[in-house]
Amino acid sequence: xxxxxGNFQSESPLHPxxxxxxxxxxxSGWADPDKLSQSSAKARQLKNNAIxxxxxxxxxxxxxxxxxxxxSLGYFLGIQGLLMDSLTLIHGATDRKDxxxxxxxxxxxxxxxxxDGKLIPAKIASHQxxxxxxxxxxxxxxxxxxxxIIESSQSxxxxxxATTSGIRVPVSNQFSTALFDSxxxxxxxxxxxxxxxxxxxxxxxxxHLNAAHSNFQVSLPLLLASAVALExxxxxxxxxxxxxxxxxxxxxxxxxxxxxxxxxxxxxxSLAHMLSxxxxxxxxxxxxxxIQNDGYSVDSGSACTADDLQPSHVLAAMGVLTHGNIRxxxxxxxxQNEIDGLIKSVxxxxxxxxx
Amino acid sequence: xxxxxxxGLRCPQPIIELxxxxxxxxAGDKLILLSDDPATEPDLVAWSRMTGxxxxxxxxxxxxITKLSER
Numbered sequence: 001x002x003x004x005x006g007n008f009q010s011e012s013p014l015h016p017x018x019x020x021x022x023x024x025x026x027x028s029g030w031a032d033p034d035k036l037s038q039s040s041a042k043a044r045q046l047k048n049n050a051i052x053x054x055x056x057x058x059x060x061x062x063x064x065x066x067x068x069x070x071x072s073l074g075y076f077l078g079i080q081g082l083l084m085d086s087l088t089l090i091h092g093a094t095d096r097k098d099x100x101x102x103x104x105x106x107x108x109x110x111x112x113x114x115x116d117g118k119l120i121p122a123k124i125a126s127h128q129x130x131x132x133x134x135x136x137x138x139x140x141x142x143x144x145x146x147x148x149i150i151e152s153s154q155s156x157x158x159x160x161x162a163t164t165s166g167i168r169v170p171v172s173n174q175f176s177t178a179l180f181d182s183x184x185x186x187x188x189x190x191x192x193x194x195x196x197x198x199x200x201x202x203x204x205x206x207x208h209l210n211a212a213h214s215n216f217q218v219s220l221p222l223l224l225a226s227a228v229a230l231e232x233x234x235x236x237x238x239x240x241x242x243x244x245x246x247x248x249x250x251x252x253x254x255x256x257x258x259x260x261x262x263x264x265x266x267x268x269x270s271l272a273h274m275l276s277x278x279x280x281x282x283x284x285x286x287x288x289x290x291i292q293n294d295g296y297s298v299d300s301g302s303a304c305t306a307d308d309l310q311p312s313h314v315l316a317a318m319g320v321l322t323h324g325n326i327r328x329x330x331x332x333x334x335x336q337n338e339i340d341g342l343i344k345s346v347x348x349x350x351x352x353x354x355x
Numbered sequence: 356x357x358x359x360x361x362x363g364l365r366c367p368q369p370i371i372e373l374x375x376x377x378x379x380x381x382a383g384d385k386l387i388l389l390s391d392d393p394a395t396e397p398d399l400v401a402w403s404r405m406t407g408x409x410x411x412x413x414x415x416x417x418x419x420i421t422k423l424s425e426r
Contacts, residue, residue, distance in 0.1 A: 262401055280405060281371050303366050303394040316397035323367035323398055
């Protein structure tokens, strides 16, 4: 079996400190924080401490934090909770499929994007709208100019998707709801942090008895681990971004030595740890397997690697080549040797695929 | 007009077949590409930008390609 030594896929490793907390929590067990026993009181205190720590790191109020699991549920809660019958949902062509799924059930308008991945702001006829805006794209890492788009749309209600960008870029303070993903700060996956900043604009869209109260819980150990991961990554994020940017520059510089390459988005306007690149006349699946055989794992947006054989809607919306695509995510702890090895592997496999 | 029937072929094969055929053509020449692969149309947009050639969608699975550059 080939041992994968370099992980350049979007799945992020758990922060070592979060790993410790997760183990300790599962070892010692935990009570229901909503009950009255002594152990429940302790669990409640731990939960409140975790939420307080998350709120502090995200610079939002304690009461605005609503942990959700899985993360995809947060899209429904964050967007549908702002939508009323008469409102139109405005969203970007490069948004996640979760947003498209919600849009399909509502009046909606899609903002197109330019070749650089930036959404093109459009004048909206009515203020009666909800704007769903992705801060950093999940496939390309392209960062949107949120304030300009918000101003242009004049929407009263804003949902910000910070699931990919996390704390790597500042979050606009103009929002009604925002969704973060615990794994963006190397916490456990499938744990979302929904921030409901404006409670007067939000109604729980799930069946409920109290519209203002969330009627769902998340696993306490996952929440504790996420809070610890966020606390630690907060102090590491600047150096993580600096190191990722240096490696990203090296990758871009090496790959553009090859002919007919198409990079999605510039480094200056993208998340430093992400790179999406397509090679003309290459088969994405062959590339992926060849690179894997060399000991490196990457993702792909090519149709031949997708379950439904559809090309990436993000690359298609940008007008970037959808075949021969690989996506590289640079996690903290990546070494120079791994970057050098990945460069060598990609170039060799591209040449092999084109031969 | 030359016709490339790439129906049934999956990405990136239709674009590879197009690249092979167009390399033998002269500036101003046209060909028809038939392809039912969902990636072909978005890839033709990128391919045109990268190679300097142009395409026009004739019908759902049919594209007219005009060679404008040396590639």
